[in-house]
Amino acid sequence: MNSAFSLMDKVALITGGSYGIGFAIAEGFAKAGATIVFNDISQELVDKGLSAYKDAGIKSYGYVCDVTDEAAVNALVAKIEKEIGVIDILVNNAGIIKRVPMIEMSASDFRKVIDVDLNAPFIVSKAVIPSMIKKGHGKIINICSMMSELGRETVSAYAAAKGGLKMLTRNICSEYGQHNIQCNGLGPGYIATPQTAPLREKQADGSMHPFDAFIRAKTPANRWGNPEDLVGPAVFLASCASDFVNGHILYVDGGILAYIGRQP
Numbered sequence: 001m002n003s004a005f006s007l008m009d010k011v012a013l014i015t016g017g018s019y020g021i022g023f024a025i026a027e028g029f030a031k032a033g034a035t036i037v038f039n040d041i042s043q044e045l046v047d048k049g050l051s052a053y054k055d056a057g058i059k060s061y062g063y064v065c066d067v068t069d070e071a072a073v074n075a076l077v078a079k080i081e082k083e084i085g086v087i088d089i090l091v092n093n094a095g096i097i098k099r100v101p102m103i104e105m106s107a108s109d110f111r112k113v114i115d116v117d118l119n120a121p122f123i124v125s126k127a128v129i130p131s132m133i134k135k136g137h138g139k140i141i142n143i144c145s146m147m148s149e150l151g152r153e154t155v156s157a158y159a160a161a162k163g164g165l166k167m168l169t170r171n172i173c174s175e176y177g178q179h180n181i182q183c184n185g186l187g188p189g190y191i192a193t194p195q196t197a198p199l200r201e202k203q204a205d206g207s208m209h210p211f212d213a214f215i216r217a218k219t220p221a222n223r224w225g226n227p228e229d230l231v232g233p234a235v236f237l238a239s240c241a242s243d244f245v246n247g248h249i250l251y252v253d254g255g256i257l258a259y260i261g262r263q264p
């Protein structure tokens with residue numbers, strides 16, 4: 001059974017993998033035997049990631065690449081294939097969020113979120129699929145969100161992107177499943193990372209941010225998730241244990257989507 005979850009001899013590209021959820025998933029992939037390749041938007045972040053992977057005992061390969069830049073992504077994939085090997089597993093993890101009431105959000109800010117959270121997974125998937133087809137297999141994992149299913153105030157661009165990412169996932173499944181490529185989504189709940197730090201920060205009076213109580217009341221597990229909570233599900237979706245799972249969004253949310261919320 002262990003071999004079903006092995007990633008031995010697989011090359012895994014995790015976009016935005018210097019820290020946070022991407023880093024945790026990559027760490028889990030490395031423990032399962034994968035070669036870790038990641039990119040981030042600046043050399044400073046790539047260096048930070050290389051150092052963090054080294055501290056974790058993981059040899060990794062880091063590249064500077066803005067995932068919204070198609071020419072840069074195509075050059076990155078060609079460089080990885082030349083220097084390391086064909087990408088067997090792609091995790092479209094890089095993402096941004098802007099929390100602004102919709103009618104106050106500029107169209108350019110809306111486009112920026114769509115560009116990173118939806119257009120980039122299209123660009124990177126399009127770059128890696130041809131070699132996966134030639135190789136006869138591939139795994140694509142798109143990091144979706146609660147906002148792939150639910151809305152909330154101030155995250156209109158992010159929810160539109162993550163909702164679209166759910167459907168892009170299903171479309172890649174539909175078009176490339178015949179080539180033994182599985183494309184699934186991983187839908188984290190509310191996870192304690194820099195991205196959600198503004199929702200968890202201590203208030204001036206020392207109390208927790210109101211959002212903290214809100215999320216705990218909406219989560220049967222009564223806690224925020226940690227990046228490590230995503231590792232097992234990610235290894236499952238990256239391994240041959242999930243070869244007949246395709247177009248699925250696996251929510252790792254502590255039960256939020258199943259729960260109306262804690263009664264008063």
Ligand code: NAP
Nearest residue numbers: 016020021041066067093094095145188190191193194195
């Ligand atoms: P994070 O802390 O903001 O990390 C996102 C990573 O992506 C950062 O390293 C970021 O670099 C990088 N990135 C942003 N734009 C990029 C670009 N254009 N090109 C390359 N890299 C880029 O977020 P996280 O919490 O770890 O989330 C990772 C993924 O999970 C995101 O897709 C997010 O939407 C999703 N997610 C998060 C949660 C949560 O509760 N945390 C829940 C559901 C889904 P910079 O630091 O330079 O921006």
Ligand code: GCO
Nearest residue numbers: 145146147155188189190196
């Ligand atoms: C927010 C949060 C969420 C989480 C995540 C939930 O402002 O509501 O940032 O969007 O990041 O996507 O699954």
